[in-house]
Amino acid sequence: MIGGSMTFRRSLGGYAFIAPWLVGFLIFTAGPMIASLVISLHSWSMLSSPIWVGFENYQSIITEDPLFLTSLWNTGFYVLFSVPLCIAAGLALAMLLHNRLPGMGFFRTMLFLPSIMNIVAASVLWLWIFNPEFGLLNTFLRWLGVQGPLWLQSETWAKPSLVIMSLWGIGGTTIIFLAALQGIPQELHEAAALDGAGPARRFFHITIPMISPAIFFSSIMGVIGSFQVFAQAFVMTGAAQPGSEGGPNNATLFLVLYLYKKAFQEFRMGYASALAWILFFIILVFTLLQTRLSKDRVYYEAGE
Amino acid sequence: MNGFQSYDRSPTALGTLVRSGAVYVILAVISAGFLLPLAWMLSVSLQDVRGVFAQPFAWIPPQPRWENYSDVATLIPLGRYLLNTVVVTGLVLLGTVLSCSLVAYGFSRIRFRGRTVLFALCLSTMMLPGQVTMIPLYVMFSRLGWVDTLWPLIIPSFFGSPFYIFLLRQFFLTIPREYDEAARLDGAGRFRVYWSIILPLARPALITVALFTFIGTWNDFFTPLIYINSPEHATLTLGLNMLKSQIVGTGMTQWHLLMAAACMVMLPNIVLFTLAQKYLVKGIAMGGLR
Incomplete structure (x- = not known):
């Protein structure tokens, strides 16, 4: 008792x-x-009372909304290029930093700094970097003798521009990989080298398996984050009048941007909520898929 | 030490030298590429209108216009934005550190019915995209009459944040229980143990959480964008976007002022980063290596 x-x-x-x-x-x-x-499940503008429509919002999003398909394609493009590129580049940088040489701390600082920058300030900066005439990027390309594209003003290059910008923020991923690399016992590499394994073999058979939890974590976080890409597109592709975001010709209309416009510019709260659930569902499917695919490929040390 | 370092049996001195040299050259080029945008931003922020569009661009402006920075304040209520941002960030810091440490203490130190399930639930909410709850929250805050006030930016932080709860819990688990038990034997209650024993010992983890919270709140764009309409309640991040719309949207050419504003918004991040990089790095590594 x-x-x-x-x-x-x-x-x-x-x-x-x-x-x-x-x-x-x-x-x-x-x-x-x-x-x-x-x-x-309603049609609702917040001003009048909601009207029950059942699954109509979901149905029209999936079957008769070309802008939803555009935003889905745009987001998929961004995720597909940004996430693997950021992980590969982050890992390469971490490998470079993981050398016992003086000055590595300095380089780590320099590479890490941009990743904690204010997203709006960074977007304003990159908006000017991508300026076709006066921007840093095309000035540099001209110096190399190449005529650069119109970047954000080009339907073809707008999304790749944002992917390039995302590479500026890989500092956090690099730090995670660096910490993982530093956790690998040195004896493993030494023993493998003694057995005659070359650098490539050691990379694929020791380094990759040993840091696989970090790769898994970064790719999950990367996919979740990239599916929600918003601020860059909102700031860099919008002019003064609301509604112009997502251009040119909807080339940067991402899912969350589309959702935002439906909710807070058109006040179609029911439609926007249905969009949010579809976004959640997509992210969930991708996360489960990644978890399933990596099940036998991620190596966790015993005892954890 | 397994980056591009050699483990082969007989690395020659020359080979090691060449390899180190290559590492330095590659890192120097990439670092320069990462920093160039920031240097360029600073340079543009000190130009006059003609300098911004000059071909070729003069990286070091012949006469740096420092008054660009004060001119920004004539276009936007910079002081007001700063005040709002400081108020929001300060209260969010307080709310997050207090609530997350309390919850983390409960999850790490007290065995209670349903703990495992609730902790799993707490972690699983990390996966939920904010867009799912965004509209009902907007409706709720607008019913409360809080739209276009700072409250929606502040209040939720007093109710814990799953990632920081997780981070702090992990840290609390590394503090030996003997400390708690000794204090309990001396008659200290649970809250006293939390306040006078756990919190002081967890200082490094609390600093990490505070830093992440600071950066996250200072940089937040989505929340103020949704809730704040009028300039007198805008935060710096939102205000910078308003200035951008004002300048870019109307075809004006004052990119030097826009860059000066962007520099000012970025400055706290850079200062904080310089002072506390150690904690940030540790926190990120901790988050990634669970």
Whole structure:
């Protein structure tokens, strides 16, 4: 009996400490999730009362909304190029930094710095870098004797421009890989070298398996983050009048940007909520797929 | 030491030298490429209108116009933006550190019914894209009359944030339980143990959380974009976008002023980065290596 009340009191203490999160979870996550589902089944402008439409929003998004397909394609393009490029480049940089040479800390600092920059300030900067006439990039290309493209003003180059910009922020990924590389016991490499394994063999049979959890983590986070790409497109492709974001000719209309415009420029809250659930579903599928695919390929040390 | 370092049996001195030289050259070129945009931004911010469009561009302006920085304040209420950002960031810091450490203490130190399930639930919400809850939250805050106030930017931070809860919990688990037990034997309550034992010992982790929170809040664009309409409630990030629309959208050419504004918005990040890089690096590595 006494034991029971002790456990009860301890449980009460536990709940008291986690109360901020628990209350927040109910108010800011669980409640809104249910509300969002309900709103997505309505047609609602927030000004008039909502009208029940069932699954009509979902149906029209998937079957008769060409802009949704455009934004899905744009987002897919961005994820497909940005994530693998950032991971490969981040790993290459981490390997370079992972040499026992003086001055590596300095280089790490320089490469890490851009990744914590304010996204709007960075977007303003890159907007000018991509300026076809006066921008840094085309000035540099002209110096090499190449006539650069119109970048953000070109339907073909607008998305690749944003992928290039995303490479500027790989500092965080590099740090994660560097920490993972530093966690590999040196003896593994030495033993393999003694057995006659060359650098390429050691890279694929020791380095990659040993840092596979970091690669897995970065690719999951990268995919989740890239599916939600928004600020760059909003700042760099929008002029003064609302509605112009996502150009040229919707080449940078990403899913979240489309959702934002539906919700806060057109006030179609039901439609936008349905879009949000579709986005969530896509991210979920990709995350599960990645988890499944990497199941036998990610190596976790025993005892964890 | 397994980057491009050699483990082969007899690396020659010359081979090692060439390899190190190559590493330095590659890193120097890439670092320069990473920093060039920032240097260029600084340079543009000190030009006059003609200098911005001069061909060829003079990297070091013959007469640097420092007054560009004060001119920005004539276009936008810079002081107001700064004040709003400082208020929001300060309160969010307080809210996040307090709530996350309390929750992390509960999850790491007290065995209670449902703990495992609730902690898993807490972690799983990290995967939820904010867009799913965005519209109901907007509706809720607008019913409260909080749209175009700073409250929607501040209040949620007092209810914990899963990633920081996770980070702090992991750190708390490394603090030996004997400390708690000794204090409990001396008659200290749980809150006292949390406040006078765990928090002081967890200082490095708390600093890491505070830094990430600071950067995240200072840089946040989406939340103010949704909730704030009027300039007197805008944060620096939102205000910079307003200035951008004003300058780019109307075909004006004051890129030097826009760059000066961008430099000012970036400055706190650079200062903080210089002072606290160690904690940031540790925090990122911790997050990635769970």
